[in-house]
Amino acid sequence: MDTTQMWVVVQLNAQPVAFPATLIKEVVPWQPLNPVPSKALGVMGLINLRGETLAVMDVLTMSGLGCIAQPSFMLVLDFPDSRVGLAVDRIEGVQYFTEEQIDIDMAGGYIQGTTSRDDRLYQLISPSALEQLMARFTDVSAIIESS
Template identity: 75%
Template sequence: MATTEMWVVVQLNGEPLAFPATLIKEVVPWQPLNPVPSQATGVMGMVSLRGETLAVMDVLQMNGIGSVDDPSFMLVLDFPESRVGLAVDKVEGVQYFSVDEMDSNMAGGYIQGTLTREDRLYQMVNPHALEQLMAQFTDVGTLEDTN
């Protein structure tokens, strides 16, 4: 039997991107960021959320494929080693996907594969690969020390 998992679907520049629901701690409306002294690619700034300082990332910039120009929401991603904010254009909501149906031919970087549903191509995020990608660009600990 196929395993169906809950995914949170967002849009980055109009493209649907699906995150495992277990990775997302919360979704918050976009808010002004504090600038970061770092010139790290993809780091948009810092935000204080309930007493916790988070680096806010632009995953498109990290991949060199543009940027999230007008984010509406921030996903708070809860990685085993860190917690970061991720800028997104739009949050579509929760969907259930069967990972058995995933096509891994277009996998690469932080995308573990794609799924097509109702003529839409969803890119499925690999949390471990995304965390590694973000770690290459910033060490959140060093950013927090500079405040």
């Protein structure tokens, strides 16, 4: 039986990218960040969100695909061992995709596959690969502790 999953679709430099809804704790409007004493690639700054300090990341910078120049929102990603903020240009909304709709031929890096709908190509994020990418470039807990 093919299972349907809920995905939150955002834009990263005008490209539709979908995150599993189970990964996202919340979506918050963009707000000013506190600078970090680290030069960690992709770390934009720190934010205090209801008493919790989060590192805010730019996944495009980490992967060498540019940067989010004018973020409008931040996704709070809830990984098993950490929680981080991720800068995004826009929130498009929720889409539902089945496993059979996902093409894994274009998978790689933190993209687990792609799917097309209404003449648009959606890149689907792999939570574990994204967490590994972030961990490879920075120790989030060390950045938070040093601030």
